[in-house]
Amino acid sequence: MGSILKDVELKENIPTTVIFSKHIEFLTDYGQQKESYEAVMTDYLRMSGMYWCLTALELINTSPFPKNDIVEFIKSCQDTESGGISASNDHDPHLLYTLSAVQILCLYDSLDAIDLEGVTRYVASLQNPDGSFAGDKWGEIDTRFSFCAVATLSLIKKLDVINIDKAVEFVKSCMNFDGGFGSRPQSESHAGLIYCCVAFLSITGKLDIVNQDNLAWWLCERQLPSGGLNGRPEKLPDVCYSWWVLSSLAMLGRLHWIDRNALKKYILACQDIETGGFADRPGDMPDPYHTLFGLAALSLLGLESIEKVNAAFCMPQSVIDKLQIHIQMLQ
Amino acid sequence: MSSASSDEELGTEYTFYRDKPDWKDIEPLSQDEDDPVVAIDYSPEFTDVFNYFRAIVSKGEKSERALILTKDAVKLNPANYTVWQYRREVLKELNKDLYEELCFIEAIIFKQPKNYQVWQHRRILVEWVNDPKYEKNVTKIAIEKDAKNYHAWQHRQWVIKRFNLYEDELNFVEKLIELDVRNNSAWNHRYFIINNSTGFTEDILRKEIDFTLENIRKATENESSWNYLRGLVLHNNQGLSGNKTITEFCESLYSSGNKSSFLLSLIVDICGEQASKGVVDADVKIERGRALCEELATKIDPIRKNYWRYIAENLENGIKTSGDSSKVL
Numbered sequence: 129m130g131s132i133l134k135d136v137e138l139k140e141n142i143p144t145t146v147i148f149s150k151h152i153e154f155l156t157d158y159g160q161q162k163e164s165y166e167a168v169m170t171d172y173l174r175m176s177g178m179y180w181c182l183t184a185l186e187l188i189n190t191s192p193f194p195k196n197d198i199v200e201f202i203k204s205c206q207d208t209e210s211g212g213i214s215a216s217n218d219h220d221p222h223l224l225y226t227l228s229a230v231q232i233l234c235l236y237d238s239l240d241a242i243d244l245e246g247v248t249r250y251v252a253s254l255q256n257p258d259g260s261f262a263g264d265k266w267g268e269i270d271t272r273f274s275f276c277a278v279a280t281l282s283l284i285k286k287l288d289v290i291n292i293d294k295a296v297e298f299v300k301s302c303m304n305f306d307g308g309f310g311s312r313p314q315s316e317s318h319a320g321l322i323y324c325c326v327a328f329l330s331i332t333g334k335l336d337i338v339n340q341d342n343l344a345w346w347l348c349e350r351q352l353p354s355g356g357l358n359g360r361p362e363k364l365p366d367v368c369y370s371w372w373v374l375s376s377l378a379m380l381g382r383l384h385w386i387d388r389n390a391l392k393k394y395i396l397a398c399q400d401i402e403t404g405g406f407a408d409r410p411g412d413m414p415d416p417y418h419t420l421f422g423l424a425a426l427s428l429l430g431l432e433s434i435e436k437v438n439a440a441f442c443m444p445q446s447v448i449d450k451l452q453i454h455i456q457m458l459q
Numbered sequence: 460m461s462s463a464s465s466d467e468e469l470g471t472e473y474t475f476y477r478d479k480p481d482w483k484d485i486e487p488l489s490q491d492e493d494d495p496v497v498a499i500d501y502s503p504e505f506t507d508v509f510n511y512f513r514a515i516v517s518k519g520e521k522s523e524r525a526l527i528l529t530k531d532a533v534k535l536n537p538a539n540y541t542v543w544q545y546r547r548e549v550l551k552e553l554n555k556d557l558y559e560e561l562c563f564i565e566a567i568i569f570k571q572p573k574n575y576q577v578w579q580h581r582r583i584l585v586e587w588v589n590d591p592k593y594e595k596n597v598t599k600i601a602i603e604k605d606a607k608n609y610h611a612w613q614h615r616q617w618v619i620k621r622f623n624l625y626e627d628e629l630n631f632v633e634k635l636i637e638l639d640v641r642n643n644s645a646w647n648h649r650y651f652i653i654n655n656s657t658g659f660t661e662d663i664l665r666k667e668i669d670f671t672l673e674n675i676r677k678a679t680e681n682e683s684s685w686n687y688l689r690g691l692v693l694h695n696n697q698g699l700s701g702n703k704t705i706t707e708f709c710e711s712l713y714s715s716g717n718k719s720s721f722l723l724s725l726i727v728d729i730c731g732e733q734a735s736k737g738v739v740d741a742d743v744k745i746e747r748g749r750a751l752c753e754e755l756a757t758k759i760d761p762i763r764k765n766y767w768r769y770i771a772e773n774l775e776n777g778i779k780t781s782g783d784s785s786k787v788l
C-alpha cells in the first residue's frame with residue numbers, strides 16, 4: 129500500500145519513569161535563566177508562562193515561589209479601565225492572559241486580590257452578537273477565545289453575565305463534517321481547538337451537542353505507532369497535542385479508546401534527562417509549556433505520583449473541587 | 460513556543476536609541492524586575508528598543524519616529540501583540556499609506572508564518588483598505604511553503620467569505636490535492652468552498668463522490684479523503700448503504716485484498732446501516748460487520764482495539780457511528 133506515515137521512532141534508552149526532581153529544577157530555574165533566548169521570548173506571554181510553570185509544579189506538589197510576589201505581579205497587570213489582564217506590565221489586556229491570571233489566582237486561593245467585577249466586565253465586553261468571542265479589542269475571532277471566556281467566568285462564578293445560548297450556538301457552528309472543531313465555522317478540525325470546544329461544552333454543560341463517537345474516533349485516530357498523538361492528520365506526534373486529544377477523550381468518556389501504555393511510553397520518552405522538562409518530541413528542547421501538558425497527560429493516564437488534573441481547566445482537581453465547580457463528563 | 464524567531468538581529472550597524480540625537484528628548488523607561496518567577500535578562504538591543512517603546516507608549520506619542528521604533532520592536536519580537544497594536548494606532552493617527560504597510564507585513568509573514576499577530580495585523584489592514592486583491596497570492600505563497608499552515612488557510616477562508624471570492628478556488632484546491640492527496644487542509648478547504656458557494660446539489664455530489672473515490676484509490680490509507688467521503692454522504696439522503704457508487708467501490712476494493720482500516724470501517728458502517736433498515740439477511744450483515752471489527756481490533760489496527768470492539772458491540776443496536784447527519788447539518 130506504500131503509505132508513508134509521519135511519526136517518530138522511540139530509541140532504546142529512553143526514560144521510562146518520571147524524573148520529578150529534574151522537572152522541579154527545570155521549572156524553578158526557567159524564569160531565572162539569564163540571557164536565554166527563550167526567556168526573552170516569554171515576555172509577551174509571561175502570564176501564560178507563569179501558569180504553565182506554576183500549574184506543573186502544583187501537579188507535582190511543589191510551590192517554590194512566594195505567593196505574595198506572584199499575586200502582586202498579577203494585580204499590576206490588570207487594566208483598571210477595561211478590567212482585562214495583560215501578559216506582563218506595559219502590555220495590553222487579552223483574554224488569553226486574563227484566563228491564565230485567574231487560573232494562577234485560583235491555585236493560590238487569592239481571587240479576591242484582583243478586581244473581579246473588572247474581569248467580568250472585560251470578558252462580557254468581548255462577546256459578539258453571533259455569540260463568538262474576540263480575544264481583545266482588535267476583534268480576532270477564534271473558538272479558543274470562547275473557551276477562555278467561559279473558563280474564566282466559571283472560575284469566578286460569573287458565567288451568567290454572558291449569553292450562553294448564543295455562545296454555544298457559535299461553537300456548534302464550528303463543528304465539522306468529521307465531528308471535529310476548528311477555529312471558526314468550517315475551519316479545519318484541529319486537536320487544540322477541539323479541546324477548546326469540548327472543554328467549553330463541558331463547562332457549560334452542553335456536551336450532548338457533539339457527535340460523541342464520531343469525534344472520539346477522529347481523536348483516537350490521532351494516535352500513531354510511536355504511541356504519541358498528533359493534532360491533525362499527517363502531522364508529527366507532539367506532547368501538547370497528546371494532552372489536548374487525551375483530555376477531550378476524557379471529557380467524552382472515551383479515554384480508553386487509545387492505547388494508554390503506548391502513549392505513556394511516548395510522553396515519558398519526551399523528558400530531557402539532563403535538564404529536566406518535557407519537549408514536544410523525544411530529543412527536542414524542553415519548555416514549560418510541554419512540561420505542563422506532559423505531566424497533565426500522565427495524570428489523566430492515571431499516574432498516581434502526579435496530582436489528579438481536571439480535564440477541562442488543566443488545573444489540579446483539588447483546586448476545582450474546592451471552588452465547587454462541576455464539569456460535564458460524558459459516559 | 461515553537462514560533463520563536465531565529466531572525467532577531469536588527470542589522471550589523473545597529474545604533475542604540477540612547478545614542479540617537481533625535482531621541483535625546485525621551486527618557487527611556489526600563490522595566491522593574493524583582494520577582495524571581497518573572498525576572499528575565501534581555502539582550503542590550505532588546506532592552507534599548509523596548510525601554511524607548513515603553514517611554515513612547517506612556518507619552519502616547521504617535522509620530523514618524525514612533526513608527527520606526529515599532530518596526531524595530533516587531534522585528535525583535537513579532538509575537539509581541541502590544542507593539543502591533545500600538546503600531547496600528549500610529550498608522551491611523553498619521554494617516555499612513557496602508558498599502559506600504561501591507562508590503563511590510565507580507566515580508567514579516569514570510570519570515571514568521573506561524574505567528575498569530577502577523578496574520579491578525581494583515582487582516583485588520585485588509586479591512587481598513589477594504590481591498591482583498593493581494594490576499595489570495597500571499598496565502599498561496601504561504602501555503603506553498605507549508606501546505607498545512609493553519610493561519611494561512613484561516614486568512615484565505617476569511618478573505619474568501621468576507622469578499623465573496625469563491626471563483627477559481629476549486630482549481631486552486633484541486634492542484635494542491637494533486638500535489639499531495641494527504642493534505643487534510645486542502646480537503647477541508649474543498650468542503651468549505653462547495654458548502655459556501657454552490658452547495659452540495661445532487662449533481663455536484665455525484666461529481667464529488669467520483670473525484671473522492673478516484674483519490675482514495677491513489678492512497679487507500681489516507682484518512683483525509685475517506686473523511687471527506689463521509690462528509691459527502693451526510694448530504695445524500697440515501698445514506699451510505701443506498702449509494703451504489705460507494706458500496707460497489709468498497710466491495711471491489713475489498714475483494715482486491717485491500718485492508719485499509721478506513722475501508723473496513725466504512726464497510727462495517729454499511730453493514731450496520733443495512734441491518735438497521737431491516738433487510739432480510741440482517742443477521743448476516745451484522746455478522747460480517749462484527750468479523751471485520753474483530754480483524755481490525757486484532758490484526759489491522761490493534762492500537763485502537765477498544766474502539767473497534769465498541770463498534771462491534773453496538774452494531775446490533777443499530778447505533779450508527781457515522782453518517783449521523785442530525786448534528787452537523
Ligand SMILES: [Zn+2]
Nearest residue numbers: 366368369408
Ligand atoms: Zn507542542
